[in-house]
Amino acid sequence: MKQKRILIYGETDGVGLSAVTRELIGKSRALAAKSGLEYSLILIHDQAENCRDELSAYGLSRIYIWKDAGDFRADRYADLLADTIRREDPDILLVGGSPEGRSLAPRVAAIFRTGITADCTELALDTENRLIQTRPAFGGNIMAHILTPNRRPQIATVRPGVMPPADRTEYCPSPEWILCRNTARTSAIRLLGIEPADAAEEIDTCSLLLAVGGGLKDKEDLEMFRELAALLGAGLAGSRVLVERGFLPPEAQIGLSGHSVRPRKLITFGISGSLQFRAGIRQAQKILAVNIDPEAEIFRAAHTAICGDLYEIVPELIGQLKEK
Ligand SMILES: Cc1cc2nc3c(=O)[nH]c(=O)nc-3n(C[C@H](O)[C@H](O)[C@H](O)COP(=O)(O)OP(=O)(O)OC[C@H]3O[C@@H](n4cnc5c(N)ncnc54)[C@H](O)[C@@H]3O)c2cc1C
Numbered sequence: 001m002k003q004k005r006i007l008i009y010g011e012t013d014g015v016g017l018s019a020v021t022r023e024l025i026g027k028s029r030a031l032a033a034k035s036g037l038e039y040s041l042i043l044i045h046d047q048a049e050n051c052r053d054e055l056s057a058y059g060l061s062r063i064y065i066w067k068d069a070g071d072f073r074a075d076r077y078a079d080l081l082a083d084t085i086r087r088e089d090p091d092i093l094l095v096g097g098s099p100e101g102r103s104l105a106p107r108v109a110a111i112f113r114t115g116i117t118a119d120c121t122e123l124a125l126d127t128e129n130r131l132i133q134t135r136p137a138f139g140g141n142i143m144a145h146i147l148t149p150n151r152r153p154q155i156a157t158v159r160p161g162v163m164p165p166a167d168r169t170e171y172c173p174s175p176e177w178i179l180c181r182n183t184a185r186t187s188a189i190r191l192l193g194i195e196p197a198d199a200a201e202e203i204d205t206c207s208l209l210l211a212v213g214g215g216l217k218d219k220e221d222l223e224m225f226r227e228l229a230a231l232l233g234a235g236l237a238g239s240r241v242l243v244e245r246g247f248l249p250p251e252a253q254i255g256l257s258g259h260s261v262r263p264r265k266l267i268t269f270g271i272s273g274s275l276q277f278r279a280g281i282r283q284a285q286k287i288l289a290v291n292i293d294p295e296a297e298i299f300r301a302a303h304t305a306i307c308g309d310l311y312e313i314v315p316e317l318i319g320q321l322k323e324k
Helices: 018-036 048-055 074-088 098-110 219-232 240-244 310-324
Strands: 004-012 038-044 062-067 092-097 115-122 122-125 132-139 142-146 154-158 176-180 208-212 234-238 266-271 286-291 304-307
Touching: 004 018, 004 074, 004 098, 018 038, 018 092, 018 122, 038 048, 038 074, 048 062, 062 074, 074 098, 074 176, 092 098, 098 115, 098 154, 115 132, 132 154, 208 219, 219 234, 219 310, 234 240, 240 286, 266 310
Parallel strands: 004 038, 004 092, 038 062, 062 176, 092 154, 115 154, 208 234, 208 266, 266 286, 286 304
Antiparallel strands: 122 132, 132 142
């Protein structure tokens, strides 16, 4: 009987492997430890050699490197990934829920006429080693457990920041390296130009993060949070309400339809703590919440609760930090 296999679509962040790729490897490794599955990875990148040392330390079985593929084009990359799937014949394909992964995975699912579950927050195997793909549904009010019973591969994109990244292991078998070349594959997508978006803060990687919510009355009031963030060396994010009001860019939104964050410390100000907001802060190590309402839901998720008015607390904090 053929060994069951997972294939991971790897991405880089310009320097090394992207954070979500490490998270997918971590999850594959955990699934493999329970079931004996093999897990392999595909990386489409001319500088993939830079990741060689790191990729050798995760217990991967095979690593497919595609060179000369050019910059990301969803149709061309989907072809290369589909080629690799035909060679590797995986039961499961895991793709990061990054902008690249989100545009690539559905194309591959269409090529193989198989199912895809987008934005999974948990993955497990059932007794027959079928992938149980868990994601929030109906506005986060229920967690759906989804199976792809008949078609293969089972394809899941995984929300960045919700699964622990893989640790490197010193002693693990060396992977088999398979070098592939992009022969005549062209793209029908023409890039007309690139307009850089406003430099958005990387809220996913901040170790100290401030999050501001609907308790903020005016956009100008955000200035005191910018000052506080600068004094503390913290990142600044918010709830969906602030994004909808145009106070913060969408990249700064925490929650079900925003980012999942994993700071060592998160301080929330004027955030009620809705189910959808809390979906994005499960991996925060310590939460300190400031809210004027003693019954606010956020206090149930917080390790430290401060019941008070943010318009009094924040200027006081800034004053004290400046005195130091
Ligand atoms: C499908 C779906 C997806 C969603 N996705 C997200 C998501 O990704 N992220 C998200 O955040 N929301 C999301 N929402 C919206 C979510 O349901 C809530 O509406 C939202 O989280 C509320 O934001 P908030 O708590 O900041 O604002 P509010 O609900 O307006 O709460 C403001 C809080 O501030 C407190 N407050 C007021 N004044 C002060 C003061 N002076 N000092 C201190 N505290 C004060 C109040 O007591 C209150 O608790 C989603 C909803 C749906 C249906």
